[in-house]
Amino acid sequence: MKLKKKLVGLVAVSAMALSGALISTAHAADPIKIGEINHYKRLAAFAGPYKKGIELALEEVNGAGGVLDRPLEFIFRDDQGKPGEAVKIAEELMERDGAVMLTGTILSNIGLAISSLAAEKKYLYLAAEPLADAIVWAKGNDYTFRLRASTHMQASMLAEAAAATDAKTYATIAPNYAYGKDAVAAFKKALTALKPDVEFVTEQWPALFKIDAGAEVQAIERAKPDAIYNVTFGGDLAKFVREGTTRGLFDGRNVYGLLTGEPEYLDPLKDEAPEGWTVTGYPWYDFEDGDNKTFVDAYMAKFDERPGIGSLVGYMTVQSIAAGITKAGATDTDSLVAAFKGLDVDTPVGKIHFRKQDHQATMGAFVGTTALKDGAGVIVDWSYKDGADYLPSDEEVAKLRPASQ
């Protein structure tokens, strides 16, 4: 009788173990899903390379056995440029598709909308690309992290370069919306702190993608500044550069360009790319060795085209998520949020760190000078600036970020 009981017990235990094994193999095949929302259609020039960066990283992560022995899978959705639509999609990804967290969004307003949703519904959101400072500071919350170097960080890098020159009077030109305003305010603040006697003689605010370049150039010329700070990008940048070059606006003036050196924005200018501007960008053509080179080679081998800054961001997004989930050892939101705080990730640009105090990653940016090479714009004399050096002190962050008080 006892023996029988034992036998039954043994059978039961082994059956359980077996079925457990079966379940866990089924589990292993079950992918960990990540919801990715982006402006794929209307900003395809940026979102395309970004998506490819993600695909490359996924291939590598899953080739090496996935995360927590499960494959990682991204579900890509287009936000149609509408925050309301993005919020709906975010909920769908989390509630219906079984995503464990959200990421993506190049547009800052959509990033902010999803960030607010994340805090309300307790989803983890890694803001991969939006640059707005508010995402981690003024509107920062416990469930939102940000990867890319923010407006404040990149503007501070340029301000540092500007402060080293003799220029006293500055003109600024930026698209008339939140990103442009943030970028000008951050540059002014950083530059004035480094060099109190500078003067901003004119501020130009063309409507986004509707620049009247001739008029803008005339207005800046009228103010006769020593230096110009440019935040325009895309088609606006092309028109501004062409009118400015034609009318001699840039002759003898220092020009600083936020994001201007990124391949997405510099390449369309071809042989008319401006020379001698100090810009943030991505010199993928210049790496000789190291992880940067490995990434660029792998990317070009897979897609047969040059990577953009978006590719790098997409790649690093997957690396960060893989590292976060591995560190958490689970996929529930609370464990993931805990894991992302203070998370270290090895990336092509080196080790980055998701700061505990404001959830901003220390990914930096490449700063260099634009030049022409073989009929195309490139940046030369560049260096990689670590983002950690351009973030405010902890006390200041505490002031900027109501959520951490």
Next chain:
Amino acid sequence: MGLIVAQILTGLANAAALFLVASGLSLIFGVTRIVNFAHGSFYMLGAFIGYSLMQVLPGAIGFWSSVLLAGLLVGVIGVIVELCVLRPVYKAPELFQLVATFGVILVIQDLALMIWGAEDVLGPRAPGLKGIVRIMGEPVPKYDLALIAITPFVLFGLWYLISRTRVGILVRAATQDREMVGALGVNQAWLFTGVFFLGAALAGLGGAVQLPKGGADLLMDFNILAAIFVVVVIGGMGSLPGAYIAAVLISVLNVFGVAYLPQSTLVLMFVVMAVVLTIRPYGLLGREEVVGEHGQVGEPEQPIKPAGVKARIAVALLLLVLALLPLFGSKFATILATDIIIFCLFAASLHFLIGLGGLVSFGHAAFFGGGAYAAALLVSYVNAPMELAFLLAPLCAGMAAVIIGWLCIRLTGVYFAMLTLALAQLLWSLVFQWDEFTGGDDGMVDIWPAEWLSSTTAYFYFTMIVGIGGILFLRHVAHSPFGYALRASRDSARQAEATGINTKRVQWMAFSFAGAMAGVAGALFVFSKGSVFPVELEIARSFDGLIVVFLGGVKTLAGGVVGAAFLELVKDYLTRLEYWRLALGILIIIVVILAPNGIVGSIRKLAQRSGLVKNHYE
């Protein structure tokens, strides 16, 4: 002095492309009465085709022949669009065609992305015109001077064509009385096609000729749309010299705006339009609209009547199923249903205005977004509880509608539509620019409902009660004496006045009421999403509403709601596809062609023909 001259020259050069594109729009509208939303797409195609041709054809001759060829090719594309998409729907109610042109926009966007790729292209410079000339010491690009010189020739050529040739006489005759021209033996169909060719070709020309000043990108179709509508309206619909004067006015003012008031770039042209329309209600050189007022085109409308018993039972059953949704549907289904109900209420409020009032508003988003912002501001600044904010939001939206309505109501037809657009745009730019107060385009976030509504299911029931209640209330008002007075004012203002109805006041009240109801939808929206951004006030949001009202059937009572539910469901499915805009565009075009009376109108007609439903006239 030199600078001012140079600035004026810059403005004149900028006016060139604007005038070319706007004159095409004006011509098309003048003759066919079609508000062609796809005109910006023709402009974009002109730029891309011109660019591609310039890569092949060398030198100055190559450059200028590329510009001309781009115009011709876009003209041919225009003809294809006219033949395939618009010709089948000329008999539909007025403005219905704009839904079809909206479908065309979506199709062209995805096709352009497939053909030319995502990256912006920088236009080649014009050979021989790369440098500058110094005029009074100021640098002026040579190409600017070329543009300034070309435009008057185009204007003169068009003027000659319209006022001195036989074709022009026919075009003018068709502008005044289409049917009479047809009765006199002119083949109107081909006249329309010809005008469409010319209009599209001008847009393509405009796109190609601006290449040396910029380039081609996938956003330029929408980016120019508002500007060309403004130019056409300021100049007077259908007037070519008016379009030229308006293009110059807008461009030159813009140059000075940039120099002396850099923050004005968003709003300047809408201020100019609002001022011009207030002083001259039909634009600078426009004439009062005589034909094509609402209700005159197509078959006579059947009077609406309250739903019968069978219909009521069907709706009640449908509502019952909807009410049980949280029990059998997924959580996301509930969220989706919430979104759809909110959009349906917004559409129903616009439908009330368009269908019953005959007041086609292009700026209805002002009240949807206005309600949402009112609630968000109350929550953020005075810490209002959600319930109070929710009650006050429609009042604020209604107040905005009272003011905007007062300004717009004296105009009619397309001018009314454009003034509502301009004022909505003013509200948008106010919200957009005043970032200390409204958060600018970073919007207002963390506007979540009260504790008792924080669950998805609770909020769904709340939306259902308020939203569907609102829709039923709108229907109820349609059958009230006020609704009758409103329809009387729409169908025959003179007779209505004679029976003692103050038509303008009735319309003003309807405008305010519809605004307040849109505000309810806005308040529901903001608490369901937790945030609101200026896009909710944008032109695109107004157009969303317009499209579904016409798609559903403007002459039926249920049109707005059915159209909204249909489009939201279809979109929810299609946006998962890679080329969803292409698919959605084609679907819209097919629906438009198959159902020229809107979805509800066409289904009803089919039912009448097959004897399922009785015709009121029989």
